[in-house]
Amino acid sequence: MTIRKATWATAVGATLALVLGACGGDEPEETTNDGPIVVGISLPLTGDFSEPGKGVQRGYEAWAKITNDNGGLLGRQVELKILDDQSNADRVVADYEQLIGSDQVDIVVGPFSTRLVVPAARVAQEYGMLFVEPAGAAKEVFEQGFKNLFYAAPAVANDHYNHLAEYLLALPAGQKPTSVAYAAMDDPFAQGTAYGLKEKLEAGGVKTVVDEVYPPNTTDFSSIAAKIATSKADMLVGGSQYQDGVNLIVALQQLNYQPKLAAFSTAPTSPEFAAAIGNKTEGILSPTGYTQQAPYPSNKEFVEKYTAQFGSPPEEDEANAYTTGQVVAAAITAAGCAEQGDCQKKLIDWVRANKVETVVGPLSWDETGKPQGAHMIQQWVGGEIQIVLPADAKETDLVYPKPAW
Amino acid sequence: MPSGALLFQSVILGLLLGGLYALLAAGLTLYFGIMRVVMIAHSAFLILAAYLAWWSHTELGIDPLLSMLVTVPLFFGCGVLLQRLLLARLRPVTLTMMSVLLTFAIAVVIEGLLGYVFSGTQRRIQLGYGSASLELFGARIAVVKLIAFGLAGVALAALYLVMKKTTFGWALRATIQHRDAAKLVGIDTDRVAGFGFGLGLATAAIGGTALSLDTTIYPSLHWHWIGPLMAIIVVGGLGSVPGAAAAAMVLGLAQSLLQIELGTTWAQTVFYLALFLTLAVRPQGFFGGRLAQRF
Numbered sequence: 086m087t088i089r090k091a092t093w094a095t096a097v098g099a100t101l102a103l104v105l106g107a108c109g110g111d112e113p114e115e116t117t118n119d120g121p122i123v124v125g126i127s128l129p130l131t132g133d134f135s136e137p138g139k140g141v142q143r144g145y146e147a148w149a150k151i152t153n154d155n156g157g158l159l160g161r162q163v164e165l166k167i168l169d170d171q172s173n174a175d176r177v178v179a180d181y182e183q184l185i186g187s188d189q190v191d192i193v194v195g196p197f198s199t200r201l202v203v204p205a206a207r208v209a210q211e212y213g214m215l216f217v218e219p220a221g222a223a224k225e226v227f228e229q230g231f232k233n234l235f236y237a238a239p240a241v242a243n244d245h246y247n248h249l250a251e252y253l254l255a256l257p258a259g260q261k262p263t264s265v266a267y268a269a270m271d272d273p274f275a276q277g278t279a280y281g282l283k284e285k286l287e288a289g290g291v292k293t294v295v296d297e298v299y300p301p302n303t304t305d306f307s308s309i310a311a312k313i314a315t316s317k318a319d320m321l322v323g324g325s326q327y328q329d330g331v332n333l334i335v336a337l338q339q340l341n342y343q344p345k346l347a348a349f350s351t352a353p354t355s356p357e358f359a360a361a362i363g364n365k366t367e368g369i370l371s372p373t374g375y376t377q378q379a380p381y382p383s384n385k386e387f388v389e390k391y392t393a394q395f396g397s398p399p400e401e402d403e404a405n406a407y408t409t410g411q412v413v414a415a416a417i418t419a420a421g422c423a424e425q426g427d428c429q430k431k432l433i434d435w436v437r438a439n440k441v442e443t444v445v446g447p448l449s450w451d452e453t454g455k456p457q458g459a460h461m462i463q464q465w466v467g468g469e470i471q472i473v474l475p476a477d478a479k480e481t482d483l484v485y486p487k488p489a490w
Numbered sequence: 491m492p493s494g495a496l497l498f499q500s501v502i503l504g505l506l507l508g509g510l511y512a513l514l515a516a517g518l519t520l521y522f523g524i525m526r527v528v529m530i531a532h533s534a535f536l537i538l539a540a541y542l543a544w545w546s547h548t549e550l551g552i553d554p555l556l557s558m559l560v561t562v563p564l565f566f567g568c569g570v571l572l573q574r575l576l577l578a579r580l581r582p583v584t585l586t587m588m589s590v591l592l593t594f595a596i597a598v599v600i601e602g603l604l605g606y607v608f609s610g611t612q613r614r615i616q617l618g619y620g621s622a623s624l625e626l627f628g629a630r631i632a633v634v635k636l637i638a639f640g641l642a643g644v645a646l647a648a649l650y651l652v653m654k655k656t657t658f659g660w661a662l663r664a665t666i667q668h669r670d671a672a673k674l675v676g677i678d679t680d681r682v683a684g685f686g687f688g689l690g691l692a693t694a695a696i697g698g699t700a701l702s703l704d705t706t707i708y709p710s711l712h713w714h715w716i717g718p719l720m721a722i723i724v725v726g727g728l729g730s731v732p733g734a735a736a737a738a739m740v741l742g743l744a745q746s747l748l749q750i751e752l753g754t755t756w757a758q759t760v761f762y763l764a765l766f767l768t769l770a771v772r773p774q775g776f777f778g779g780r781l782a783q784r785f
Binding site: 271297298299300302303304305307308309311312314315327328331332335336338339340341360361362363365 | 620754
């Protein structure tokens with residue numbers, strides 16, 4: 086009996102505490118209109134993803150600082166509340182519950198790594214919160230029926246090469262490549278980029294002559310290279326991360342295979358790439374979501390102020406987080422509010438219906454929250470990697486066919 | 491049907507790959523021959539040697555081949571110590587099984603230390619001649635692969651000469667054939683076993699250097715190698731160096747040719763299929779002697 090009494094007492098006590106807590110929470114909310122706008126985020130600051138996680142954190146911090154230096158949003162300062170999910174998918178749900186439920190943040194934005202985005206977005210959806218995220222590029226993210234999610238980057242993996250596909254298919258018949266060899270790592274992102282281009286080129290009548298998939302951590306590419314080299318394909322597309330792309334290129338150089346065009350995802354944009362393949366980079370293409378050279382107006386300010394704040398220029402992780410901030414800021418400014426409740430619906434509707442100017446270019450979304458753009462295409466021209474597509478962002482003209490490597 | 495050019499190119503690549511397998515498997519089969527030790531850490535030492543070659547190239551700027559001046563004697567010493575201080579203490583009755591556990595632990599320690607010191611990032615030596623190649627009847631032979639093959643060939647030939655022509659080699663072979671009889675004729679089998687183990691590990695130093703010339707290395711790469719190598723020495727006949735070399739060439743060639751039709755992922759299964767077939771049909775291996783039956 087005593088146990089039951091104790092249980093009752095605890096329950097009543099807890100309820101009282103909750104009621105009081107809720108009242109206590111209400112009071113500052115009345116005054117939020119001149120207090121700071123609190124933005125809640127959960128990030129992997131320790132554990133496996135701590136490296137990119139910290140990059141995303143710097144991007145958000147740069148956004149908050151630059152926004153506040155420019156007078157804040159709706160006349161209010163922006164304040165970040167960042168929790169560490171320790172790279173653990175189980176914690177991310179608890180973190181967002183805490184941010185929205187007990188910390189009563191005004192806005193939430195996404196965590197890092199695709200697999201954390203889906204559970205986090207589900208929590209945000211339950212509370213009816215707008216959820217803009219910097220890192221959920223996988224197809225599954227957009228198949229969950231989220232009504233509140235927006236991916237703040239130019240394109241999902243399958244659309245990375247859209248500008249290149251358009252360019253190639255528009256070439257006159259004599260110049261258009263007729264055969265293509267594809268080699269992709271068995272990885273949703275890397276494969277997605279190569280297969281996105283494959284689909285479009287095949288639909289445009291360009292023949293696929295080699296289609297190889299290799300496991301991550303493959304170190305010997307000589308057999309794949311032999312297949313590609315003997316196929317004499319006009320064009321080579323590598324769905325690569327970094328080292329696999331380098332290994333494949335070296336193996337192809339050893340076999341003296343000279344395609345008219347070679348495109349690799351990720352690898353060519355890495356700072357070590359040129360040295361790794363013996364500086365024979367001329368003409369190699371790569372899609373990129375972000376470059377410091379991108380001519381979009383807000384990017385100049387971002388690169389300058391970010392560099393001043395952190396001492397080195399921003400990379401893609403930082404830029405994606407910053408872009409997320411820009412999208413949220415645009416929505417808040419347009420809707421004229423930033424708090425939980427009805428305001429969130431206004432924010433969501435606004436993002437859904439509008440185009441936002443960001444450091445990665447103008448962004449707009451379809452009904453699943455998938456961005457409608459494509460990545461810029463960069464090419465190694467004159468010893469440095471430069472934007473060649475789309476036409477309105479290019480630094481130099483695309484070189485085709487590419488010089489020998 | 492693949493074209494003739496592709497077949498020819500794949501045969502060449504397969505032979506080059508087989509040569510490297512042969513050298514690496516030679517050391518592994520030697521340990522088993524001498525001591526009935528299954529040396530899981532062999533490929534971990536291989537990767538260690540590759541890392542040392544990479545490190546001396548990037549940090550000290552010397553050609554990776556020169557790193558062997560240090561790594562080969564160093565590994566020989568390690569092998570002797572390893573045998574004398576650790577493996578010799580295992581009880582003869584359970585030696586084979588316990589050696590698996592012991593060398594497994596050593597492999598994990600090496601992997602962990604490599605990860606700690608060099609991080610998990612994939613590394614590759616950037617050589618001036620890394621992408622150079624020679625032409626042979628329309629096929630291409632990469633210079634680095636040729637050097638690796640040459641290293642393997644020279645090391646195997648040296649190993650063969652040591653085994654056949656020197657007193658130490660006779661003592662080693664006697665120890666492999668019958669330890670007790672060898673003792674009776676006055677061979678200090680413990681000493682010979684120690685040196686034999688050192689010799690095995692020295693092949694890992696040469697193999698690792700050859701490996702580092704043309705592939706990427708990372709700390710856990712040795713798990714990728716130990717399976718095929720184990721399969722090779724069983725197919726070749728446990729304890730037989732020529733058997734291991736022959737099996738390595740055949741399987742390397744088979745892997746390279748199967749990659750044309752099956753792709754990279756499935757071609758690797760050739761080693762395990764060969765292992766199953768050997769154990770089912772001819773457990774003593776196709777080239778080797780009587781040792782496997784006692785295994």
